[in-house]
Amino acid sequence: MARLRFKALEALSMRKKVEFKLPSLKISDYFGQNAFGVPQMRSALAPEVFEKVVHVSHGKRVDKDTADAVAAAVKTWAMNRGVTHYTHWFQPLTGATAEKHDTFFDSTKGIEEFKGSALVQQEPDASSFPSGGIRSTFEARGYTAWDPSSPIFIWDTTLCIPTIFVSFTGEALDYKAPLLKAIEAIDRASTKVCRLFDRAVANVTPTLGWEQEYFVVDRALYNARPDLVMCGRTVFGHNPARGQQLDDHYFGTIPTRVQEFMKEFEVEAHKLGIPIRTRHNEVAPSQFEAAPMFEEANVATDHNQLLRDIMDRVAFKHDLKVLLHEKPFAGVNGNGKHNNWSLMTDTGVNLLQPTSSARENLLFLTFFVVSIKAVYEHADLLRASIASFGNDFRLGANEAPPAIISVFIGQTLSNVLDELEKNGNVKIEKGDNLYMKLGIDQIPEIIMDNTDRNRTSPFAFTGNKFEFRAVGSESNVSNPMMVLNLIVADQLNKFYSEVTKLTNKGKDRRLAIIEILRKYIKESKSIRFEGDGYSEAWVKEAEKRGLSNVRDTPRALDFYLSDKSTQLFSSNKILNEKEVKARHEIMIENYIKKAQIDSRVMGDLALNHIIPTAIAYQNKLIQNAKGLKELGVDNKEIISYIEEISQHISALRKNVNEMIEERKKINKIDDSRKRAIAYCDDIRHKYFDKIRYSVDKLELFIDDEDWPLVKYRELLFLK
Numbered sequence: 240m241a242r243l244r245f246k247a248l249e250a251l252s253m254r255k256k257v258e259f260k261l262p263s264l265k266i267s268d269y270f271g272q273n274a275f276g277v278p279q280m281r282s283a284l285a286p287e288v289f290e291k292v293v294h295v296s297h298g299k300r301v302d303k304d305t306a307d308a309v310a311a312a313v314k315t316w317a318m319n320r321g322v323t324h325y326t327h328w329f330q331p332l333t334g335a336t337a338e339k340h341d342t343f344f345d346s347t348k349g350i351e352e353f354k355g356s357a358l359v360q361q362e363p364d365a366s367s368f369p370s371g372g373i374r375s376t377f378e379a380r381g382y383t384a385w386d387p388s389s390p391i392f393i394w395d396t397t398l399c400i401p402t403i404f405v406s407f408t409g410e411a412l413d414y415k416a417p418l419l420k421a422i423e424a425i426d427r428a429s430t431k432v433c434r435l436f437d438r439a440v441a442n443v444t445p446t447l448g449w450e451q452e453y454f455v456v457d458r459a460l461y462n463a464r465p466d467l468v469m470c471g472r473t474v475f476g477h478n479p480a481r482g483q484q485l486d487d488h489y490f491g492t493i494p495t496r497v498q499e500f501m502k503e504f505e506v507e508a509h510k511l512g513i514p515i516r517t518r519h520n521e522v523a524p525s526q527f528e529a530a531p532m533f534e535e536a537n538v539a540t541d542h543n544q545l546l547r548d549i550m551d552r553v554a555f556k557h558d559l560k561v562l563l564h565e566k567p568f569a570g571v572n573g574n575g576k577h578n579n580w581s582l583m584t585d586t587g588v589n590l591l592q593p594t595s596s597a598r599e600n601l602l603f604l605t606f607f608v609v610s611i612k613a614v615y616e617h618a619d620l621l622r623a624s625i626a627s628f629g630n631d632f633r634l635g636a637n638e639a640p641p642a643i644i645s646v647f648i649g650q651t652l653s654n655v656l657d658e659l660e661k662n663g664n665v666k667i668e669k670g671d672n673l674y675m676k677l678g679i680d681q682i683p684e685i686i687m688d689n690t691d692r693n694r695t696s697p698f699a700f701t702g703n704k705f706e707f708r709a710v711g712s713e714s715n716v717s718n719p720m721m722v723l724n725l726i727v728a729d730q731l732n733k734f735y736s737e738v739t740k741l742t743n744k745g746k747d748r749r750l751a752i753i754e755i756l757r758k759y760i761k762e763s764k765s766i767r768f769e770g771d772g773y774s775e776a777w778v779k780e781a782e783k784r785g786l787s788n789v790r791d792t793p794r795a796l797d798f799y800l801s802d803k804s805t806q807l808f809s810s811n812k813i814l815n816e817k818e819v820k821a822r823h824e825i826m827i828e829n830y831i832k833k834a835q836i837d838s839r840v841m842g843d844l845a846l847n848h849i850i851p852t853a854i855a856y857q858n859k860l861i862q863n864a865k866g867l868k869e870l871g872v873d874n875k876e877i878i879s880y881i882e883e884i885s886q887h888i889s890a891l892r893k894n895v896n897e898m899i900e901e902r903k904k905i906n907k908i909d910d911s912r913k914r915a916i917a918y919c920d921d922i923r924h925k926y927f928d929k930i931r932y933s934v935d936k937l938e939l940f941i942d943d944e945d946w947p948l949v950k951y952r953e954l955l956f957l958k
């Protein structure tokens with residue numbers, strides 16, 4: 240096995256950078272060339288067809304004639320670019336994307352064909368996708384339906400059509416269908432509230448700008464680590480002498496092989512219309528980040544999924560491997576995915592952007608305060624929306640926000656809210672400047688004071704948007720985005736009815752708005768936290784405030800099933816009770832599978848790789864001890880060395896065997912939630928660290944020449 244490690248290292252030492260030539264000096268020459276988005280539609284479609292397609296609302300079907308017209312135009316556009324196949328591209332609850340390719344070519348007619356009906360709907364065999372018990376096998380059918388709000392795109396020689404995936408009985412089987420419904424809900428609710436201020440607003444769109452962190456390692460080294468291949472993370476590995484303590488990686492220069500890889504995947508992304516803008520090194524060695532310009536939330540979500548595929552395929556060409564796991568390496572930073580979120584009106588106003596006009600600031604404050612109140616009301620559901628086996632390794636690990644949801648808003652806005660709360664009662668006389676009296680006349684337009692930035696908050700206001708920082712790097716952002724948009728939509732609806740109730744009684748509209756905002760500020764105070772979110776003190780303080788701190792996924796997922804959450808999902812028509820239960824079941828099963836795989840890989844590596852290596856090395860030492868004895872030289876030191884290795888070997892064997900026995904017991908538990916909790920408490924928390932401890936100790940003892948697993952210093956520092 241050590242042979243594999245050295246072969247991999249040899250392969251690495253022979254690597255040359257795979258040079259990538261930019262297709263053109265200007266990104267604008269090729270940006271979006273492989274996407275059939277709004278500009279392409281405008282030029283390829285008749286004006287009346289174009290109008291119908293761009294205005295079709297989320298998740299709604301287009302009529303047959305429109306579909307046929309679009310299909311014909313798309314086919315021509317695609318075939319001119321060498322496309323031979325098409326597929327519906329969807330996001331089943333596996334977390335990956337799915338596709339099934341069909342040719343345009345119809346052999347019975349001998350021509351290429353693509354009808355509107357094929358654009359609009361397909362029926363992939365749904366039986367092998369998770370449904371959480373929604374479908375029994377005899378009704379395994381589901382269908383995919385075109386989502387016209389996300390651009391069709393070309394990947395290689397296939398036309399990919401973004402779709403939702405639902406069962407024939409109408410239940411959502413994917414991430415996208417509920418996201419689209421939540422986006423519609425927040426559009427309706429925000430528009431209603433905006434119109435209390437400005438009758439010109441007809442539409443509001445949630446925006447999302449994600450920041451994706453990832454590691455890049457050499458592919459040969461990756462292949463020589465079974466744990467990376469199977470689990471996406473290293474289950475063993477002693478920390479290198481040098482980790483991130485020098486702080487020399489962040490924003491440092493990018494290694495040349497990685498640089499070429501980045502150039503290429505960015506070009507591919509740009510061709511697909513993904514507006515990647517930022518690239519830089521992250522905190523840990525070999526860690527990087529990619530971030531686009533923000534987009535409409537639905538498109539941004541698709542683009543995040545798509546970018547992950549692109550990165551993977553491009554990395555292959557460069558003999559590299561991208562690691563998206565939340566915690567690929569112990570002891571150095573993990574990967575997160577920050578979700579920057581805001582709301583944009585069709586009149587071009589960012590509703591979370593303070594302005595210099597006091598009147599407009601009341602609009603800003605409304606959306607700002609309602610968002611905070613929504614997070615306060617549904618912090619638990621928000622926590623559940625980011626729960627995953629991988630994210631459990633990262634949340635609260637002193638590098639990422641804890642599992643406690645809180646909101647950071649900065650000093651300036653804290654003062655504004657305090658003022659508003661305090662002054663809200665003042666008597667307003669005729670001729671008074673209401674805004675001045677309330678102390679909201681002078682909110683600075685720009686609140687992006689960097690000294691004010693709190694990196695330890697899971698949900699922070701950063702000047703003109705909220706940044707949800709606790710999202711896992713590997714997960715589909717649909718889930719947290721669905722929940723966030725839904726909870727704010729729900730709160731906006733409540734806000735609207737509360738205000739209307741007051742105005743119906745004759746209260747001045749502005750005063751009514753302020754009254755409700757004051758109430759929300761008071762009620763949601765405990766969710767606001769400006770201090771160090773990584774500190775132990777905060778954990779205690781949060782407990783006093785009654786905020787939840789649920790550290791593990793199986794328990795966090797319970798929040799999906801609470802009465803409050805099911806009520807929220809069903810009253811807003813996002814997911815019915817059956818769908819919520821099914822989703823919960825899928826996530827629980829996913830947790831169990833991941834824990835099981837990690838546990839098996841740990842066991843196998845320990846028994847088949849580590850222990851044999853340790854024994855072989857021990858034998859060498861025994862020979863040495865014998866030799867010394869024959870020569871009459873003191874061999875005590877060597878013997879104690881041998882004993883120490885023996886102790887680690889026995890501990891390792893004992894723990895692995897116990898873990899295997901425990902697993903057998905747990906696998907018999909019928910109730911999946913209880914099984915997941917048992918995996919969490921009795922496998923993951925009871926054995927993972929113990930087993931790792933012995934292996935990492937042995938790594939320190941055993942001759943580097945014999946050690947079978949590629950070491951951290953090699954994975955992290957060699958490229």
Ligand code: ADP
Binds near residue numbers: 582703704
């Ligand atoms: P940083 O947080 O690294 O200081 P920026 O403030 O420039 O950087 O923005 C970070 C991310 O926020 C970017 O990915 C950007 O697209 C996104 N972003 C900026 N404005 C908005 C907005 N109105 N809605 C959603 N995302 C936004």
Ligand code: MG
Binds near residue numbers: 450577706
């Ligand atoms: Mg950020």
